[in-house]
Amino acid sequence: MNAAYPLKTTDEQTVRVELTSPWSLTFTHPTTGRRHVMDATVPGNVEIDLEREGLMGNPFPPDDFFATREWERVDDWVYETVFDAPTQAGRTASAARHGARDEIDLLFEGIDTIADVWLNDELVLHTENMLVPHSVPVTDRLRPRANTLRVRIYSAELHARRHRYDAFQYSRGQFAARQAQAYLRKARHMWGWDNAPHLVSAGIWRPVSLVIRPATRIADVYLNTQVIRDDSVVLGCSWSIATPDIDLRAYRGVFRLRERGDGAGAGSGGDVRAGAGRVVHELEFPVNFVAGRFTTRVPRSDVELWWPRGYGEPVLYDAEVELLVGDGVASRWSARFGIRTxxxxxxxxxxxxxxxxxxxxxxxxxxxxxxxxxxxxxxxxxxxxxxxxxxxxxxxxxxxxxxxxxxxxxxxxxxxxxxxxxxxxxxxxxxxxxxxxxxxxxxxxxxxxxxxxxxxxxxxxxxxxxxxxxxxxxxxxxxxxxxxxxxxxxxxxxxxxxxxxxxxxxxxxxxxxxxxxxxxxxxxxxxxxxxxxxxxxxxxxxxxxxxxxxxxxxxxxxxxxxxxxxxxxxxxxxxxxxxxxxxxxxxxxxxxxxxxxxxxxxxxxxxxxxxxxxxxxxxxxxxxxxxxxxxxxxxxxxxxxxxxxxxxxxxxxxxxxxxxxxxxxxxxxxxxxxxWSLSDMFPMMFNYSVVDYEWKPKKPYYWIRQSQLPQCLMIVDADQGSADPGSLELFAANDTRQQFAGDYRITAVDSSGKEHEHAKGRFECPPNESLNLGKVAVPAGQSMLLVRWPGGEVAGFSGVSSGRPAVREHVNHCVSGERPFDFGAYRTWVGMLDRLYGVEP
The missing domain is CATH 3.20.20.80 (Glycosidases)
Known part of the structure; x- marks a missing residue:
């Protein structure tokens, strides 16, 4: 009855049929004791339906840590739907030889959290982890029509009381509201965080499907890059299959690496053969058991490497593993693959x-x-x-x-x-x-x-x-x-x-x-x-x-x-x-x-x-x-x-x-x-992120964007331990594998917004290094320094641009002077930076 944690990356012959028929939600109100029945959102969280029906206000108000606390006691969130068995269920060639049917699993990609599942009134599944998918075989449990699926989700807080809590275990902070999380495999932020509301929640939060698997199939593939040499790369593959066949003498496998085509393939196992690219490497391997591994050497001249952004192109290939029985393809697995260590x-x-x-x-x-x-x-x-x-x-x-x-x-x-x-x-x-x-x-x-x-x-x-x-x-x-x-x-x-x-x-x-x-x-x-x-x-x-x-x-x-x-x-x-x-x-x-x-x-x-x-x-x-x-x-x-x-x-x-x-x-x-960190998960007036819940970047977003240019000039305060602490130094930072060179000029902007020439020079920074270009004279009084250098294409960024137009000239800033700063002057400088950095209004 306990769930298997199924791999969602599967062979191409496996079919997934999402259950999209209407769901209902029934529960007992924690305060009134009244029984409620309503339409349910699946995938969804109970708060979505409660708010729609007027039973709950804003589930994450900015100033009430316990706004949803009463709903944590609900112990009978019951979801129900009725569906027909899919017509896609057929018989593969191997299954037909044995009189076998394809295998059908019931898959829940996310249940939050403690739940029992009944199919046609038979208890088939128990779950205790919201973070992973759960599945159970239902091949012999399905009716052709009108299958009833019922899911009861229990109170995670009440369930947690069943465990013993020793002196070693410790949950974040001394606040007792978080103690229940220890044995519960739920997202930790759900008990409240500096970046998240207290919202323990429940629900079927990812899709529910029937997964139809051929009796003979590739069950799992692990591809890896073992060695990169000047003349070759060594790739490794571990694989396993499922089959009802006892005699495997007619079985063999084929591994192919193709240049990337324009098909729909993806890391989740999509078919890469539609519009498939040229085969750059192929290997046939024996299948003498239900699991095995091989290595294969590929000439470096035939392939390119996958690189992180800025260091080169993230080249991907279409990898295929085929399981052949006799002259026919019984199963095919495919994924995008990057050659890298x-x-x-x-x-x-x-x-x-x-x-x-x-x-x-x-x-x-x-x-x-x-x-x-x-x-x-x-x-x-x-x-x-x-x-x-x-x-x-x-x-x-x-x-x-x-x-x-x-x-x-x-x-x-x-x-x-x-x-x-x-x-x-x-x-x-x-x-x-x-x-x-x-x-x-x-x-x-x-x-x-x-x-x-x-x-x-x-x-x-x-x-x-x-x-x-x-x-x-x-x-x-x-x-x-x-x-x-x-x-x-x-x-x-x-x-x-x-x-x-x-x-x-x-x-x-x-x-x-x-x-x-x-x-x-x-x-x-x-x-x-x-x-x-x-x-x-x-x-x-x-x-x-x-x-x-x-x-x-x-x-x-x-x-x-x-x-x-x-x-x-x-x-x-x-x-x-x-x-x-x-x-x-x-x-x-x-x-x-x-x-x-x-x-x-x-x-x-x-x-x-x-x-x-x-x-x-x-x-x-x-x-x-x-x-x-x-x-x-x-x-x-x-x-x-x-x-x-x-x-x-x-x-x-x-x-x-x-x-x-x-x-x-x-x-x-x-x-x-x-x-820390990119964006907010709920509306907050202030938080440790640079993009708010409504997708509006905050001011630091634009300054970070300039500071993280892969090739960047920066004016930085000297270390306190240096010979001249408090002075300014100009650095070139080059996080690419190509030379970074050009002419720079520095201007000083005074408190009124007037810009004056300050310094200029030539710089050359080796690949993947940073370089101290020397001291920068500190202007008198409070001012903003702007350093400019030529723009242009950077290898490793082509084809993956953010959509912003290429710039002819880059710019970065530094503010110098004794505190306290005049806010009016700073506001003038920020107005200039908004224009230079492309700040959206």
Missing amino acids: VELLRSELTTKDGDGEFVFRVNGERIYVNGANWKPKHALHSLADARVRRALDLALDLNCNMIRVWGGGIYEEHGFFDYCDEHGILVWQDFMFACEFPPNDEWFLEVVKREAEWVVREFRNHPSIALWSGDNEVDQMFFKAGRMAQDLRPSHNLVNRKVLPEAVRAWNPHTPYLESSPYASDCIIDERLRNPAGPWTHFPPEDHVYPGAIDFQSAYRASPSHFVSETGPFFINAMSESESIIKLELPRAKRLWDVPFDRRTASVDMSLDGHQTDLYFLSWKQAVQERMEWLFGRTFSLDDWRELALAVNIYSGNCFKFAIEYSRSRKWKKTGVIW
Whole structure:
């Protein structure tokens, strides 16, 4: 009765028939006890139907953390539909020889979360994981007509009470509302986060289908690039088949690699033969058992490599594996395939002076990462998939070459990875754990093992996958949760130290694994336990860097980590400029604007972890007032929220800009920045993202876009440890494999907006390096410096443009002078930048 976790990548002969007949939803109201029956949205979340029927208001108000709490007690969400058996069910040649029928499975791509499923009044399936698909064989259970399918979803909160909670397990923060998540395989953000509403939800959130599988078929294929040499590449393939045949002597296989055609094929297994391209490599292999593997050597002159964005073209091929029985093709599997190797070179520790390493290498070439963190694109997950493509277009526009899929959310669909494959965007994929110590008992470890094996097997053929990461900030919790004194260490966590790496090693050994982000070696914990006040000599080589200090730049410089996988302004964050979103939160903002707040005595758990709480707003408001006084020497009022938004976004934009440019200027001592984060999942007046829920970019978006140009000139403040701290230096950053050279000119813009020539020169920067071009004279008073250099095409970007017209001249800015800055002058400078950077009105 327990579900299988089926691979959605299948052979071409497998047919999927989505159940699109009407669904109903029945449940008992948690307060009135009244029984309700209504039309149901499938795929959907219950909140969609409750709001439509007037039983629920806004499911994610900006100022009520427990707005939907009563609905979490509903224990009988019952979905029901009636359908006819599909007529596509036939018999393959192999099945006909044995008098066998094709196999039919009932597939749920996403049920949230604890559910029982009845088919024609027979209990056929039990589910306890919303993050993976579930299936059950129904070949002998279907009627030709009028099959009744009923799904009862239970209260996840009530179900969680059945488990025992030991002293090791820990859920994010001390707030009891999150404790239920420990044993529940649900998206962690659903219990509320600084970027998400408290919305535990329920529903059938992804499609329901009947999957008709031929009796003889290719069951699984793993393609990989094993070695890249000057004269050849060595490809590997592991495969398995399903068949009722006992005698396999008539069986054989064929592997083909084709130039990409114009067919409909995709990473999810689409047919690539329509408009198929030229075969560049073919190999026939024996099939003597139901599973096997082979390697094959391909001349380098016959193929091109897949490269991350900026480093070359993301060349894809159409890969085919055919299973032949006699002279006929019994099954065919196909997918897009990129020839590439990926490595993560990392040390256990780094020192205060940066004596360590954390760098990605693709095809033997070190890759500097400019990336963004990725959250689910909607708080109601059934609505998230439709928003993915638009968000990816934004990442492309921002010149990102990596996306980190955060462990507090969901596993995205193949369309997400297909896009990244096509556009050369590397994917750092977290497993779905965040800011917690997960249970380590045998039952839970088996649950995690099954989930991890499915995730890895499902997505491993995508060339964009660069890293499997065990979680988000689980190791880091040992610093924050008072666990060091309990003689506990990160290595005691069997989830990210044993179960997850074993799944990667077994099913995707050619892709790196990172235990946790950031990873904390036990010796880091030991040192801090011995010497809590420091100084310390051991640091993580990859870290999440959130300087809480008002002076973001000085605090960011102090991090010795090589790779920053989360960063951005802390306590304060960028503000939406969409009037409809501001109006939602303005009543709370006005109510609390003059309320005093002391972060030292407030409940940090509530102020930082729940956007919908008043304490969270008070914390943000306090940070805004402190930082605006520091930067501009004045305060701002909600009476002119647009002026407030501009001031907040200037500060936030400066933080993002400095983090990116400072790290790029220190290449290869620094090896990448993945800033937090791309876009909002629900309407928020302010949040740690650069695009709001209505898709309007905030001001920092445009500054990040310039700072992440693959070939970029940057004016950066000199290090405090340099001979002339506080001076300005001009850097060339080149994240491509071609020369970066040309003439530059620097102009200074005074407080009135007048532009004056300041400096000019010639630069040449080698491929994949950064170069200090020398000091830049600091203008008198407060001013904005603009550095310009020629535009043009960059190899590795053709065919994957964001749709913006090519520019003849690039520009980047730097503001210099003593604080506090004149806000009127800054507003003039920003107006100029809006025109230069192509800011949308």
